[in-house]
Amino acid sequence: MPEAEPPDREPRHADALRIVVPRYGESVVGGAESAMRRLAHALSAREWTVQVWTTTAVDEATWRTAFTAGVERDGPVKVRRYPVALRRHPWLFARLSTAAYHLPRPLRGERMWSIAQGPYSPGLIRALSQAAPVPTLFSPYLFHPTLFGLPAAPHPRILVPAAHDEPALRLAVVRRAMLSADALWFHSLEERDLVATIHPETGALPSACGVVGVDAPGDVDANAFARRHEIAGPYLYFGGRIAGGKGLETLLAAGALLHTSDASATLVLSGEAGDGVDTPEVRRVGRLGERERWEAIAGAVAIVVPGSMESLSLLALEAWSMGRPCLLNASSAVLAGHAARSGGGWTFRDASQLAAQAAHLIDNPEQAAAMGAAGRAYVAATYRWDLAEERLRTLLAATAR
Template sequence: MKIAYVVPRYGLEVLGGAEYGARMLAERLVSMLGWEVEIITTCALDAGTWADHYPAAEVDINGVRVRRFSSEAGRHPAFEGYSRTVLPQPAEADDETCRRWIELQGPVCPDVIDAARHGDADLVVFYPYLYYPTVHGVPAVGRRAVMHPAAHDEPPLRLPIFRDVFAAAQGLVFQTYGERRLAESLFAIGDRAQIVMGLGVEEGDGDPAAAAGAFGLDDRPYLLCLGRVDDGKGVGMLARYFAEYKARRPGPLALVFAGPVVQRPPDHPDIVVAGPVDEAVKWGALRGCTGLVNPSYFEAFSIVLMEAWTAGVPVLVNGHCLATREHCERSGGGLWFEGFAEFEAAVDRLAGDAEVRARLAAAGAEYVEGNFRWPVIIERYERFLTACALRVRRNAD
């Protein structure tokens, strides 16, 4: 079986997000199933500009053949302004407006589309739904197209252009049931082959004491927020809530933000903004924290929840986020909040009751074990892709 992935960027330096998910899957299809996998992508690294960073060439990354093509255009300076006129009422946008929005967003790379169209892969897998390569690539490869939309409830998803994109894919891979419900509520895709799969997680090494030392916290208990420190991820709201919590509940509890800093939350004596951390500090922090908090509303899967449960800690999430709340409801391994009152009561429980903490973490760990270990994921993915390829062959006969 030969699979081609089409993603807007790809590389060891791309951590988190849909492209990271694509790499995890591609590498495992090679190492666990022995399939031939190639990546068709641009030369971009920075998703904010899509500027060419890598050379336009063919390289091997962990057994996966990667073909990079130079883009005609990256993120246009007019994109943000154009978005402000289009996205308030996305469903009203006509085809020309949608196409312009996609091109301004970038990366505009027709060579990627040509390579996908003329390649000999049994299936072409697109990941995620939002960008030029998927919008133009899915219709171009016809029934060979399988899409991982990685969609969450955001205005662009309602642009009419995505109706045709979703409808053109033969198979759809969702990360959560919530994502599938959302997609099915917007597009007539009920008859398409589908699977709800998510990603696998592997436990890493890391010492809790070393992580606490790196944060300057020593023996203090702390909540951990892992990922991009960005207001759009709910970080500002969490910082505000935590500051209010500490004003009402003085004590040793701290909050650590670990991840690339886009918007720094206001300074507070009990809040540590650690910036990006390596894998050892990340796993040490996960093992040593009182609980992981993910305040983001915009999450398509949230692998950090799986990592927290793997490390043996409970989680606290935004109750309005489809993906993270679904994980908590299905696993019983976490709590959620829909306002300050719930946040305060949940943190009280997490910080003050070791038994509840342990029981939540155990439920989460069981959920990860049953659903999000690589052998489980790859076995289901193999079955799904094989059925999709069979459909293509039947159609060709």
């Protein structure tokens, strides 16, 4: 139960960080939010004083209240939750988005769009405007706490955009927020290039690439998941959200093709994608605990990341850290870049190509192992927590006022 606490009285610790996200918690399914939670815990383990400022919402579709306003703890991390003043109405937001993306700029109503986008929490914005001058990190760029909290917060302000190519990235309210940042911290080289192309002025800001690290457990039984769920034969694994741009339809079509081929395989889905009814070719296992999720990754022939709009795939990094190959959507510049740099995966354009690639890896386990080993080396060289901490320190030094 959150405790009551007076207004911000944070200590001015040499290694202190405030992280602002629209929603936060173990139950939150979202790549950007998950990345920030991992960062908070990783820095806390390195003796940083980390607070997370967020809202009471959990559901991005409506921003319904799921947590109690106030202060609570997530292990070593102090979490401050502020109430959401307005729930999102999907039909209204869709119409405001059409206006914001297509009307002439004076008629777009971008401020109204950002409020409807939510989660609208005036208390959070007000608290940021009065907060102690602790370095403040915002992510992702898209939501109201970042768009209006970033200009209100004390310096230094660091933005982790978690951007992908979408109409919202081109809005003036987004440009204003980005230029309010003192530094930009990107998940990938491709994300950095995208933001610089759309908002060239951001190129003058200090920046770095590589926000997260991956800590893979070392004693995972690669056969445990299949035994527990009575899966006979090879399987592909995907765990994550089912929102637009996540490519679930392509993945399911590929699973159906594999089921009728000589290289029959089961498609295992977890997380939001894992809610629902099984079919002969698809095993839906719901939300997995952390240990079981690692077991599912370790035992898979390959991990599939079917989304076309990605700023980073934590799932791909986790797969490579376990030495498993990845099959990645070629429409995502970020995923294609990871595949090219790592040698740990192939990219696909459609369901038939995805099915053919999976069948080849099933028939050629030595090649799958070699790809997984290349991916493991890539993650070890690029996505470590000590490197992420070093990048953060460098950004803070560059923004010293």
